[in-house]
Amino acid sequence: MNKKESDTAIVELLNNTLYRGQTSILKNISWKINQGEHWALIGPNGSGKTTLLKIVSGSLWPSSGEVKVLGHKFGKVDLRELRKKIGMVASYLTEQIPAHQKALAAVISGKYSSFGIYQKVLDKDKIKAIQLLKFLRCLHIKGMEFQHISQGEKQKVLIARALIAEPLILILDEPCSALDLKSRKDVLSSVSKICRENNATVIYVTHHFDEIVPEIKNIFMIKKGRNFMHGKAKDILNVSNIKRLMA
Numbered sequence: 001m002n003k004k005e006s007d008t009a010i011v012e013l014l015n016n017t018l019y020r021g022q023t024s025i026l027k028n029i030s031w032k033i034n035q036g037e038h039w040a041l042i043g044p045n046g047s048g049k050t051t052l053l054k055i056v057s058g059s060l061w062p063s064s065g066e067v068k069v070l071g072h073k074f075g076k077v078d079l080r081e082l083r084k085k086i087g088m089v090a091s092y093l094t095e096q097i098p099a100h101q102k103a104l105a106a107v108i109s110g111k112y113s114s115f116g117i118y119q120k121v122l123d124k125d126k127i128k129a130i131q132l133l134k135f136l137r138c139l140h141i142k143g144m145e146f147q148h149i150s151q152g153e154k155q156k157v158l159i160a161r162a163l164i165a166e167p168l169i170l171i172l173d174e175p176c177s178a179l180d181l182k183s184r185k186d187v188l189s190s191v192s193k194i195c196r197e198n199n200a201t202v203i204y205v206t207h208h209f210d211e212i213v214p215e216i217k218n219i220f221m222i223k224k225g226r227n228f229m230h231g232k233a234k235d236i237l238n239v240s241n242i243k244r245l246m247a
């Protein structure tokens with residue numbers, strides 16, 4: 001990648017503050033994510049990770065501060081269009097997939113940003129969904145109802161569902177929570193693969209720093225809604241910083 005490409009900002013948050021009532025849930029957060037980077041967002045429960053990513057994905061506005069995503073400044077862009085370029089995987093989404101929907105259909109639904117399929121499925125989308133399930137090594141579940149597949153498989157369906165829309169940003173909000181060790185390992189190896197082989201910029205949220213795969217080289221630490229520390233994983237991801245972050 002040449003210098004110019006690597007300097008292209010995918011996300012630029014400047015002094016973002018978000019109030020709920022008198023409380024500032026986020027306070028003066030600034031964060032720049034460049035093209036070609038993958039980031040982990042880590043911090044204790046309630047530190048503001050999900051809220052911050054709701055801003056990045058265009059579903060929340062900060063009370064103050066600037067937001068620029070994929071080169072578009074919020075306030076000057078159609079957020080509905082921008083949201084199509086941002087894939088989201090979060091546990092609350094599993095509840096929105098119809099229980100009887102087949103895994104393959106759940107993946108295809110991502111193409112229409114819906115939780116059911118209300119139009120004729122194009123062959124090319126079906127083929128793409130099959131390729132994605134294969135890419136995530138779970139093609140065998142394609143004909144199973146969503147309610148019957150395992151938690152790990154559900155996460156993979158959500159990941160494939162996000163990828164089918166060819167997002168430029170993929171947000172994975174604690175994709176391994178509630179997974180057993182084997183499923184966790186399996187999902188993490190899919191995350192590595194996505195970082196290596198997919199075009200999307202990955203933002204991986206967790207409060208377990210051992211989930212940060214080697215392809216994710218940048219870390220943003222958040223504590224009590226404030227930027228605690230950010231930088232290269234090799235420089236800041238150590239026991240002492242983690243202890244202070246989680247204290």
Ligand SMILES: Nc1ncnc2c1ncn2[C@@H]1O[C@H](COP(=O)(O)OP(=O)(O)OP(=O)(O)O)[C@@H](O)[C@H]1O
Pocket residue numbers: 020025043044045046047048049050051052207
């Ligand atoms: N709509 C709201 N009204 C009031 N407080 C809120 C609202 N949404 C979030 N909060 C509070 O903001 C804080 C940050 O929440 P958030 O969900 O962003 O944290 P998180 O870092 O994602 O936590 P977790 O690791 O548990 O998922 C929490 O204290 C939460 O209770």
Ligand SMILES: [Mg+2]
Pocket residue numbers: 049050051173
């Ligand atoms: Mg959260």
